[in-house]
Amino acid sequence: MAEDILLGDDFLRQLMSVGEVDLLVAIPTYNNAGTVAQAIQAIEDSYQQNFVRDRVVILNVDGGSTDHTTETILNMNGRKAGAHRGITSLRTVHRVTTQYGRNPSQGMALRTVLAAADLLRARSCAIVSPTTILDSSWIASLLRPAYRQDFAFVAPLYTRTKFQGLLARNLLYPMSRAVFGLRIREMYSDEWGFSGRLATQCLDQNLWGDEAVRARPEAWMAVTAICSGMKCCQSFLGPKAPPPAGSGPDIVETIRQTVGNLFWCFETFQDHWMDRTGTEAVPTFGSDHELTPEDAPASQEKSFELFRTGVKQLDDILSSILRPDTLSLIRKIAGVEAGKFRFESELWVRTLYEFAASYRRTVIARDHILQALVPLYRGQLYSFLQEHRASSLEEMEADSEALCLEFERQKPYLIERWKAKN
Amino acid sequence: MALQDDTLWYKDAVIYQLHVRTFCDSDGNGIGDFRGLTNKLDYLQELGINAIWLLPFYPSPLRDDGYDISDYTSVNPTYGTTDDFKTFLAAAHSRRIRVITELVLNHTSDQHPWFQEARGSRENPKRDWYVWSDTDNKYQGVRIIFLDTEMSNWAWDPISKSYYWHRFFSHQPDLNFDNPAVREAMWDVMKFWCDIGVDGFRLDAVPYLVEREGTSCENLPETHGVIRELRKRLDSAYPGKMLLAEANQWPADVRDYFGNADEFHMAFHFPLMPRMFMAVKLEDRKPIIEILEQTPQIPESCQWCIFLRNHDELTLEMVTDIERDYMYDAFANDKAMRINLGIRRRLAPMMENDRRRIELLNGLLLSMPGTPIIYYGDEIGMGDNIYLGDRNGVRTPMQWNGGWNAGFSSADPERLYSPLISNPVYGYQSINVDSQRRSEHSLLSWTKSVIQTRNSFRVFSRGSIEFLSPSNHRVLAYVRQLGEEKVLVVNNLSSSAQAVELNLQSYKGHIPIEMFGRNLFPRIGDLPYLLTLAPYQFFWFRLRRI
Numbered sequence: 010m011a012e013d014i015l016l017g018d019d020f021l022r023q024l025m026s027v028g029e030v031d032l033l034v035a036i037p038t039y040n041n042a043g044t045v046a047q048a049i050q051a052i053e054d055s056y057q058q059n060f061v062r063d064r065v066v067i068l069n070v071d072g073g074s075t076d077h078t079t080e081t082i083l084n085m086n087g088r089k090a091g092a093h094r095g096i097t098s099l100r101t102v103h104r105v106t107t108q109y110g111r112n113p114s115q116g117m118a119l120r121t122v123l124a125a126a127d128l129l130r131a132r133s134c135a136i137v138s139p140t141t142i143l144d145s146s147w148i149a150s151l152l153r154p155a156y157r158q159d160f161a162f163v164a165p166l167y168t169r170t171k172f173q174g175l176l177a178r179n180l181l182y183p184m185s186r187a188v189f190g191l192r193i194r195e196m197y198s199d200e201w202g203f204s205g206r207l208a209t210q211c212l213d214q215n216l217w218g219d220e221a222v223r224a225r226p227e228a229w230m231a232v233t234a235i236c237s238g239m240k241c242c243q244s245f246l247g248p249k250a251p252p253p254a255g256s257g258p259d260i261v262e263t264i265r266q267t268v269g270n271l272f273w274c275f276e277t278f279q280d281h282w283m284d285r286t287g288t289e290a291v292p293t294f295g296s297d298h299e300l301t302p303e304d305a306p307a308s309q310e311k312s313f314e315l316f317r318t319g320v321k322q323l324d325d326i327l328s329s330i331l332r333p334d335t336l337s338l339i340r341k342i343a344g345v346e347a348g349k350f351r352f353e354s355e356l357w358v359r360t361l362y363e364f365a366a367s368y369r370r371t372v373i374a375r376d377h378i379l380q381a382l383v384p385l386y387r388g389q390l391y392s393f394l395q396e397h398r399a400s401s402l403e404e405m406e407a408d409s410e411a412l413c414l415e416f417e418r419q420k421p422y423l424i425e426r427w428k429a430k431n
Numbered sequence: 432m433a434l435q436d437d438t439l440w441y442k443d444a445v446i447y448q449l450h451v452r453t454f455c456d457s458d459g460n461g462i463g464d465f466r467g468l469t470n471k472l473d474y475l476q477e478l479g480i481n482a483i484w485l486l487p488f489y490p491s492p493l494r495d496d497g498y499d500i501s502d503y504t505s506v507n508p509t510y511g512t513t514d515d516f517k518t519f520l521a522a523a524h525s526r527r528i529r530v531i532t533e534l535v536l537n538h539t540s541d542q543h544p545w546f547q548e549a550r551g552s553r554e555n556p557k558r559d560w561y562v563w564s565d566t567d568n569k570y571q572g573v574r575i576i577f578l579d580t581e582m583s584n585w586a587w588d589p590i591s592k593s594y595y596w597h598r599f600f601s602h603q604p605d606l607n608f609d610n611p612a613v614r615e616a617m618w619d620v621m622k623f624w625c626d627i628g629v630d631g632f633r634l635d636a637v638p639y640l641v642e643r644e645g646t647s648c649e650n651l652p653e654t655h656g657v658i659r660e661l662r663k664r665l666d667s668a669y670p671g672k673m674l675l676a677e678a679n680q681w682p683a684d685v686r687d688y689f690g691n692a693d694e695f696h697m698a699f700h701f702p703l704m705p706r707m708f709m710a711v712k713l714e715d716r717k718p719i720i721e722i723l724e725q726t727p728q729i730p731e732s733c734q735w736c737i738f739l740r741n742h743d744e745l746t747l748e749m750v751t752d753i754e755r756d757y758m759y760d761a762f763a764n765d766k767a768m769r770i771n772l773g774i775r776r777r778l779a780p781m782m783e784n785d786r787r788r789i790e791l792l793n794g795l796l797l798s799m800p801g802t803p804i805i806y807y808g809d810e811i812g813m814g815d816n817i818y819l820g821d822r823n824g825v826r827t828p829m830q831w832n833g834g835w836n837a838g839f840s841s842a843d844p845e846r847l848y849s850p851l852i853s854n855p856v857y858g859y860q861s862i863n864v865d866s867q868r869r870s871e872h873s874l875l876s877w878t879k880s881v882i883q884t885r886n887s888f889r890v891f892s893r894g895s896i897e898f899l900s901p902s903n904h905r906v907l908a909y910v911r912q913l914g915e916e917k918v919l920v921v922n923n924l925s926s927s928a929q930a931v932e933l934n935l936q937s938y939k940g941h942i943p944i945e946m947f948g949r950n951l952f953p954r955i956g957d958l959p960y961l962l963t964l965a966p967y968q969f970f971w972f973r974l975r976r977i
Contacts, residue, residue, distance in 0.1 A: 025930055026902035028714075061753050062713075099757055100715040101904040 015124050020107040024128050027103045031063040032056070032152050033131035037118035039072040041139035042081045048139045049082055053102055055148035061098050066129065069106040070121045072113030078139075079106045116223030119230075123212040131205045132156055135163075136227070138199035142250055150244040151202035154294060161239030162231050163202030164193045166293065168248040170303035171402060172394070178409055179393055180386065181267055184361060185228070187416035188275060188423070189235050190285040193243060194298055196228045197267050200246065207234050221273035224266040232274045236281035245295030264386060265379045272368040272379075275427075279369075283424055288417060300406065305398040312391040313347045319384020326381045330367040332426075335359055339385065352392035354415045360385060362419060366426035434524060434630075441482070441631065441673045441697055441802060442734045443892040444529065445882055447475055448741055449807035450486040450496070451510045452848055454829050456840035461847040463828070463839070465511035469519040471831075472526055474864065478810060478875075479882035482529040484633055484675075486742055488516070492542050492602070496742070496826070498533075498635060499540035499603050503620040513627075520628050529630035531675065536617055537636040538603040545616075546604050550591045560613050561604045562596035562642060570596070573648045579771050598639045598648075608640045608657050618664055625665070631673030634658075634695070637688065638678050650684055658694045673697065675736060679748055682726040692730035700726070700735040700801060702749035705758055707739065707795055708781065709750075711788055711967075712761045714925040716907035718754075719795075720898060734892075735801035739792055740809060744773030744822055745781075767817045775822050779812035784856060786812075787967035790877060791922060794969045797885045798911070798920045800896050810878040811867050814857020819849065827852050830859035837863060884946050884971065890916040899933055906931040906964065910938070910974070917974040919943060923964035932959035943972035 016024070034052045038045055049067060056065045071079050083106060109121040119136070126134045133156035137143055147165075154160035167174075177195065186192050211230055216222050222229050234241050258266065275282070320327065320343040327336055338356050361382075368378050397405045434440070455467030465488075475483065487497030490507045497507070506513050523530050539546055548557035567585035575581050576598055585594040586601035595604045606613050621632065641653040658674075665672055676688045676698040688695045703726075706718035729735070745762075747755045755772070762781050763774040774781070782788040789812060796803045808829055816824040827849050831838030837851050837859030844851070851859055867873035885891045894913035901908055905925035911918045917938065923929045935941075935955045943952040943960075952972065962970070 022932070023902065026904070028903070028905055028925070028927070028929070062757055064715075097751075097753075099709065099718065099754060100713050101717045103904065 015109075015121060016128075017107065020105070020125075021128075023105045023107070024125055027066050027105060027129060029064065030066045030103070030129045030131050031133070032060055032065045032156060033068055033122075033126050033129060033134040034066075034148055034152070035068040035070060035118075035122040035125075035134065035136045036139050037070050037072070037113075037115065037122070037136065038074060038078045038139045039113035040074045040076045040078060042074070042076040042078045045069075045078055045081055045139040046085055048137060048141070048143050049085055049104075051143035051145045052137070052148050054145035055152075056102050057098050058145060059149040060152070062100070064100055065098070066103040066105060066131075068122060068125055069104070070118045071106065071108045072118060073108060073111040079108065082106055114223055116217060116226050119226040120212070120217050123208045126205055126208040127212050131208070133202065133204060134208055135202040136200065140252065141199055144247060147200065147246045150246055150295060151200060154242045154244060154292075155202055155204040158242075159204075159240055160242045160292075161204045161207040161237075162234035162241040164195050164231060164241065164243045164291075165198050165200045166194060166243045166245040166295070166298045168299040168301060170251075170301050171397075171405065172303050172306055173251055175390060175393065176263065176267065176386070179357075179389060179412065180361065181271060183409070183413040183416040184365075185232075185271060185274075186288050186413055187420050188282050188285075189232060189278075190282065190288050191235055191241060192288055192290050192413075193231060193241060195243070196231050197225060197270075198227060201227050201230070202244070203230055203234070204239075207237075207239060210237065216277070219273065221270040225270040228267075228270050229274060229277075232278055236278045240292075242292040242294065245293065245297070245299075248301075260386070261380060261383050264383055265376065268382060269368075269375070269379050272365050272375075275365055276369050279427070283427075286420075288413075300402045302402065305394060309391045309394050310347060312387040313350060316384050316388030316391060317343045319381075319387070323381050323384065326373060326377060329372050330378055330381060331360065331363050335363055343388070347391075350388075350392060350395070352389045354412050355419075357389050358412075358415050358419045359422065362423040363426055365423060366429065369427060434527065434529065436671075438671045439732060440529060440671070441675075443886075443889060444482040444802050445480045445797075445886065446482040446484050446531065446736070446802060446804040447478070447480040447807065448484045448486070448738075448804050449829075450742060450826060451488050453807065453826055454839075455831070456842065459841040460509075461840050461842035462509050463848075464509070465506070465515040465519045469515075469522050472519075472522050472528065475528060476526040477879065479879055479886055480805065481527060481886070482531060482630070483523060484531040484804065485533065487533045487535065492540055494540070494602050495600055496822070498535055499538075499542075499600070500535050501540040501542040501544075504623045517627060524628070530628075531631040531633055531673070532624055532629045533635060534617075534621065534624075534632040535635040536606070536608075537639050538597060538599060538605045541602045541604055545606075549604075550588050550595075553591060553593075558591075559610050560607055560616075562607050563591070564594045564596070567594045570642055570644060570648055573598075573642075577771060596642060599636065605639065605642075609653070614657060614660065618661060621661065621665060622668065625669040625672055630671075631675060631696075633675040633677060635677050637676045637695075638680060638684075650678075650680065650687065655687060655690065655694060658688065659690060662694055675699070679746055681749060682722070686727045686729060689729045689733040692732045696732065697734045697736045697802060700737050701746060703735075703737055703799075704739065705745060705747055705750050705754070707792060708745070708762065709754065709758060710907065711791060711924050712757075714905050716904055716924060719907060723896075723898070736804060737796060737799060737801035738804040738806070739796055740776075740778045740781075740806045740825070741804065742806070742822065742826060744770045744775045746771075746773045748772050765817065770822060775815070775817060775824050777813055777815040777825050778806070778809045779862075780814050780857065784812065785967075786874065789874065790881075791924070791967045791969055793878065793881060794920075794971075795907075795922060797881055798891060798918075798971060799909075800894070800911075802892065803885075805878075810875055811862055811864055812857075812874045813862055814852045814854065816850065816852060823849060830863040832863050832865035833860045838865070880947065888916060888918060888946075888973070889913060890918050894918070899935075901931045901933050903929055903931045905929050908933055917941070918946070919972040919974055920969065921962060921964065921972070922969040923967060926966050928963065928965055930961065930963050932961050935960045938974050941974040941976050943974055946971040946973050 052067050069082050109117045133152045135151035154163045182194050452463045454463045455471050456463050457466035488510050489500045490502040491497045491499050506516050545557050548555050549561050638649040640657050641651045642648045673696045676695040678685050679701045685698050688698050702722050706722050709718045763769050828839035867875035890911045890913040894911040897910045899908040907922040938955050941955050
């Protein structure tokens with residue numbers, strides 16, 4: 010069994026003490042002593058307010074913090090809301106902490122969480138980030154669909170500002186929606202929920218050594234649920250503050266992790282999506298996603314320059330990834346002046362599908378393929394921002410929906426390229 | 432030691448609560464009586480209890496099960512005579528069983544001569560023995576206790592054309608304890624029964640004795656003054672007699688009723704009771720630990736009284752709304768099981784007749800700090816009848832055997848004061864004293880054994896308690912200690928087997944000796960002490976340093 014080698018004796022001892030639970034919320038950490046307390050408190054508050062009768066546990070999986078993150082958690086006193094006359098959980102709110110290794114790894118963290126969920130027979134689980142400013146209602150929104158209903162995967166929905174989450178808007182969402190046939194907007198997120206059944210199923214899969222799973226396991230869980238015929242849904246959480254500038258991975262690393270993971274999912278689950286046509290909406294709890302106005306970012310001329318430079322410098326690599334006619338069109342638009350530049354949806358979709366197919370065939374090292382996508386994404390981003398700098402939220406939404414439909418329209422082309430020998 | 436020499440007897444008592452009407456009928460009229468009860472004292476002695484708490488047996492219109500008293504100084508003829516009571520008392524004392532009676536201070540029946548005089552005219556000397564008003568606007572905001580039946584704490588008296596105050600049923604007018612004559616009359620009542628030889632009084636509805644505008648009319652300083660006055664006179668005239676308070680309040684509020692050991696000797700710990708049920712249902716020690724953490728220290732000579740079930744509903748006044756909802760869902764999903772703010776069920780049916788859970792709860796009752804009270808019939812696992820009115824479903828005849836009327840009475844069954852429990856699970860043919868006496872593995876035999884064990888070790892009744900904090904929250908563990916006597920109690924509150932590691936460093940070198948089988952367990956060393964417990968299992972270990 011996977012957990013036999015995964016879980017240390019002390020962790021097992023803690024789990025034994027907890028026993029069977031209804032709900033598990035996990036919080037992976039790595040040097041988060043400064044923020045983890047507020048996250049733990051939000052989880053505990055949610056338990057106290059929404060799940061007073063239920064058997065619950067807060068699980069911290071730590072990647073080798075050196076800033077006393079786990080000590081901070083262990084030293085927190087439970088809030089006794091209103092003592093005996095206030096709203097408070099009838100049962101003990103358990104807190105368990107463990108260190109899964111000396112280096113942080115999303116995959117190892119998740120694997121540890123899944124093993125604990127499996128052993129504790131948790132019915133509904135959620136994972137939250139220690140850096141997100143959590144509202145206690147978020148926890149309930151992530152847990153309830155799997156607990157009260159029969160949903161296996163719960164994706165979050167946030168209130169986004171107009172120009173927030175553009176990689177998801179222009180690539181991850183429309184592409185995953187077209188391929189897997191479900192309209193899940195935030196498949197890549199720091200917060201998500203899942204059922205105990207899905208946890209067990211994922212735990213039992215022998216894919217934990219794969220880099221794509223280790224880096225961004227949440228989308229893999231979602232796709233596992235979709236391809237296993239389990240029910241997925243979305244829960245609206247509310248506004249999510251963007252991470253402080255410079256605190257997250259750069260665009261290259263982000264694309265490597267997310268798009269790399271998505272392409273890997275295409276390959277791993279290819280037997281499940283080839284014959285799937287059309288897309289379905291998934292049940293959504295709370296509001297649908299919300300957009301709020303935002304001033305357009307400052308000039309993105311640099312993005313355009315990086316696009317042009319990239320197309321020129323990576324010509325050899327791009328020629329091994331893209332079909333000649335596609336590359337020719339890209340070279341052509343890279344030659345126009347910035348003010349007239351436009352990366353049309355049709356070309357963007359075709360480009361991405363050819364990248365996915367090349368990734369599958371490993372025409373060159375996969376990491377190089379993903380890196381070669383970066384300048385093209387910069388070009389598409391520049392085009393998008395130019396086009397929507399002054400457009401209304403509704404216009405932008407309509408355009409995004411049109412992009413999704415373009416991905417769906419060209420899906421046969423993806424399948425054709427996917428099956429092609431070269 | 433002679434009974435009267437042991438002035439702290441109540442601390443070591445195991446009290447058996449019964450209503451004389453329910454226990455045994457000696458004259459075949461379908462109603463239990465003192466002669467019948469006297470005949471059953473051998474059974475109670477055999478059970479191991481050493482005090483009986485008698486529910487009201489005074490003359491009464493019986494509109495509130497005898498708590499509506501119409502004469503404080505005689506015995507309801509239905510139950511016998513005062514001489515019958517004296518005979519019973521002597522027989523109990525000869526078996527070293529003490530007797531505690533009810534003293535309903537707060538109110539009388541509206542049929543009591545005092546009230547009849549008081550309502551007769553506004554000039555009557557007894558008029559001021561009760562609380563009257565020309566309007567029903569006084570004491571606004573004071574809570575109504577019997578929500579299911581009463582709309583107001585004031586009732587209109589058509590005879591004297593004014594309102595009288597009542598905290599309970601409208602046929603139970605509250606006495607006016609601001610009147611010295613009332614306090615004197617109540618002292619006379621106490622003297623009457625003390626002279627006969629009763630060992631203590633359970634004072635009913637204590638918090639409500641005095642009323643003051645702008646207050647909740649509960650737990651007022653003047654009420655404490657009344658209690659202190661009675662206690663002083665009692666200690667002076669009848670040393671060794673005990674006062675037990677019925678104050679359904681939070682522990683911090685009840686604490687005041689112990690005063691400086693100059694008010695009550697004992698008081699019920701009402702909030703603990705529902706939390707014991709809750710802890711077993713939730714499979715988590717949190718409810719018990721939380722309420723005991725909120726329980727203040729009490730004077731050395733005082734003691735809490737703890738219980739699982741009694742003649743009233745399982746009261747849910749001292750729980751939060753969330754806890755009350757949970758208790759209803761867990762134990763009273765049929766609305767007929769609920770009354771007022773509580774649950775009218777007996778122990779065994781609440782535990783779904785699960786012997787393991789019944790034993791666990793009794794194990795908790797008998798091992799936690801306080802004097803335990805066992806409600807009649809619970810020692811054999813009697814059932815209830817939720818379809819009888821009020822709380823009569825838990826007041827059915829005692830089931831002595833499987834024969835005519837369960838051995839309770841020779842009357843025609845139709846004449847019994849209450850129908851017997853007769854369903855196939857809890858009926859007297861299945862659940863009765865005689866059949867359980869024949870089996871050493873019956874609940875009755877087990878109860879005798881556990882009471883005997885408790886009675887053998889004073890640490891249970893007088894010892895301190897230290898809760899252990901094993902990480903497994905399904906396990907409730909504590910150490911009771913009195914001098915060198917130490918007992919470790921470990922309870923598995925869960926329906927599944929549990930492993931628990933106990934930090935017993937303070938007891939390193941001691942050998943745990945399981946108290947029922949007297950088996951030795953491994954000596955306590957440096958490592959956490961590992962125990963495994965079957966579902967709902969509990970251990971009592973004597974810790975000995977040998």
